[in-house]
Amino acid sequence: MSVYLDHAATTPVRPTAAQAWLGAVTTGGNPSSLHGDGRVARRTLEESREAVARALGVGPSEVVLTAGGTEADNLGVKGLYAARQRSDPRRTRVLCSPVEHHAVLDCVLWLEQERGAQVVWLPVDATGRVDVAAARDLLEQDPDATALLTCMWANNEVGTVQPVAELVRAAHAVGVPVHVDAVQAVGWLEGSLSALGADTLAVSGHKLGAPVGSGALVVRRGVELEAVLHGGGQERGVRSGTVDAGAAAALAVAVAEAVAEQPVESVRVAALRDRLAAGVLALDPGAVVRGADPGEPGARLPTNLHVTFSGCEGDSLLYLFDAQGVSVSTGSACRAGVPEPSHVLRAIGVGEDDARGALRFSFGRTSSEEDVDRALAVLPGVLARARAAAARVAGTVAAS
Ligand code: PLP
8 A cells, every 4th residue: 555645735635526526527518608508517616606606705706716736827917917917017026935835936926027027026934934024015115106015824734724814914914915826825724714814815626625727816806917818708807717616615625624624624734744753763864854844833733743853865765665666756857857956955954965855745635644653664764775775876976
């Protein structure tokens, strides 16, 4: 039996969500068609939208269905920027945390390169948490020239939870809208989205047990957003393209279940995470847990444990774990096959050497104590081999 500890990358589809998807795609037509089959699909779509909205604590008209988190982030960041520019071209500043997922980070960098945006990086501490006082100062420096602030709710790599409610309050106090990437947070952190008050907020289905390619952008009532995809004008003209009623049906089931299970599951999964952390540190006292303190309530995703091990490469650890049937992640995708420290670890001041041995374990609803025990059972052998491999490479380099 393999042990899956990479739920932050994607988590298995819930059987209930798969059923909902199958039911929707094997009946009905195009939700925009006017005939009976189209109306069946439209009903599925609108009921699903209502269910997503109910679970997220927002109104159905505030849910724009997308094909996943990346698209929702693109629409939120680029859509807000374009709308703010249209009403006042002086608004070029984009305040952004430096630990965003590439789905946001690369939108912001694209706006800088192609649309004349001035990116202002929000300072973060050694856990990756944004400094709210510094953010407030930066907001107050030039609110009239600020298009938006964007900050994730919880970090996908090191698990740190951001003070998003405080950032939203600070930004709204000076009239600046906020995009929140909630992809890793929904279903794991408490707090209703309407209480959070973000202007746009991205959700991804496949992190919750819906299929890859399902997702939503919550767009609060009255928020102006320019479309990124143009075409048939679906989703009130904000997101053209035939709406995927099957994905919507699966998303509705998965979000509702994840949110309902959150109070119990987040505690259960945090205990697994803590058991793994304690086991890792007992086996390798030199290992360093990165990100926010798991002991500080609400500071860290219950699903995430990020560790750096000395004297070895994260990639070696990943492959050696894999050979033992344990799926983990280095936490960052290497670009063009070249492993390099992630922008998140760089932003929180982890040096290149320390960043090398980075490994992310992430939990989900199928995780069990047996998974933790198996990972800990193979860890000493995995570490010994990874360190031996690193020592061999260092010896070869020194001799050449
Ligand atoms: N934002 C965060 C924080 C993520 O972790 C991910 C995926 O890993 C995304 C955005 C992108 O979501 P999707 O895979 O649905 O495009």
